[in-house]
Amino acid sequence: MNIQPTYSSLDYPGKMALVLFIPGCDLRCKYCHNPQLLKNESLSRWDIEEVEEEIDKNVDFIDAIVISGGEALLHIDVVKHYIQKAKEFDLLIKLDTNGLHPENLNQIIDDLDYVAIDIKAPLDKYYKISDVYPNNVKESINKSIDIILNHNVFLECRTTYVPNLLKPEDIQELTRNLRCNIYTLQQFRNRVTYDISLSTYEEPNPEDLVEIINSLDTTIPEIHLKSNQFGNQTIKKE
Ligand code: SF4
Numbered sequence: 001m002n003i004q005p006t007y008s009s010l011d012y013p014g015k016m017a018l019v020l021f022i023p024g025c026d027l028r029c030k031y032c033h034n035p036q037l038l039k040n041e042s043l044s045r046w047d048i049e050e051v052e053e054e055i056d057k058n059v060d061f062i063d064a065i066v067i068s069g070g071e072a073l074l075h076i077d078v079v080k081h082y083i084q085k086a087k088e089f090d091l092l093i094k095l096d097t098n099g100l101h102p103e104n105l106n107q108i109i110d111d112l113d114y115v116a117i118d119i120k121a122p123l124d125k126y127y128k129i130s131d132v133y134p135n136n137v138k139e140s141i142n143k144s145i146d147i148i149l150n151h152n153v154f155l156e157c158r159t160t161y162v163p164n165l166l167k168p169e170d171i172q173e174l175t176r177n178l179r180c181n182i183y184t185l186q187q188f189r190n191r192v193t194y195d196i197s198l199s200t201y202e203e204p205n206p207e208d209l210v211e212i213i214n215s216l217d218t219t220i221p222e223i224h225l226k227s228n229q230f231g232n233q234t235i236k237k238e
Helices: 045-061 072-088 102-111 137-150 168-176 196-200 206-214
Strands: 006-008 017-022 064-069 092-097 114-118 154-161 182-187 222-227 231-237
Touching: 017 045, 017 072, 045 072, 064 072, 072 092, 072 102, 092 102, 102 137, 114 137, 137 154, 154 168, 168 206, 182 206, 206 222, 206 231
Parallel strands: 017 064, 064 092, 092 114, 114 154, 154 182, 182 222
Antiparallel strands: 006 017, 222 231
């Protein structure tokens, strides 16, 4: 197992969840805080059984599973396996994804209750965050958003704000026509990063992030700020 499942009351809002991490990713975000998950390792039968046992043992204490990564949709068969297990116990199911795999998302969308897509930067500016990215970022993410909204699944979009990599104008641009139920601006943390040079970057000040949120011209109904100092705060709500 690459990363043990963890229990969290923060990853599925208002619910106690078991967060399952699936390895492999097709991006290399400089700030990635799970760099040990980037290698596209396959999960063994033992890994999967271990997770299933964890769900069996603790089902009375959890409301939901969160399937996270890495990029979980690279291992669609494992994702389907976890979904099947969660459905046995009527657990809610949330998927964290980079939004780049709409075909795989389409295979499981009927079983999902909540999807969080990380929007790294304006869709034509992924070079600011990752040296590696597919050339159809815009098309794939828009397709993923269409699939989620057409199935009436709750959609959160999130961006991690690293002052040295992004500017307030980037957040204004990427949120201008973004379609989602909640948008969350996340404070960059410099503890563990894929590109170790980012450990010398300053973490942005929450007040500056609130100022960015207040400058946004968007129809997104609810905007949150997630920071180390104040947790998950609602900054704007219709
Ligand atoms: S932060 Fe980027 S590189 Fe890391 S798992 Fe998420 S999408 Fe992949």
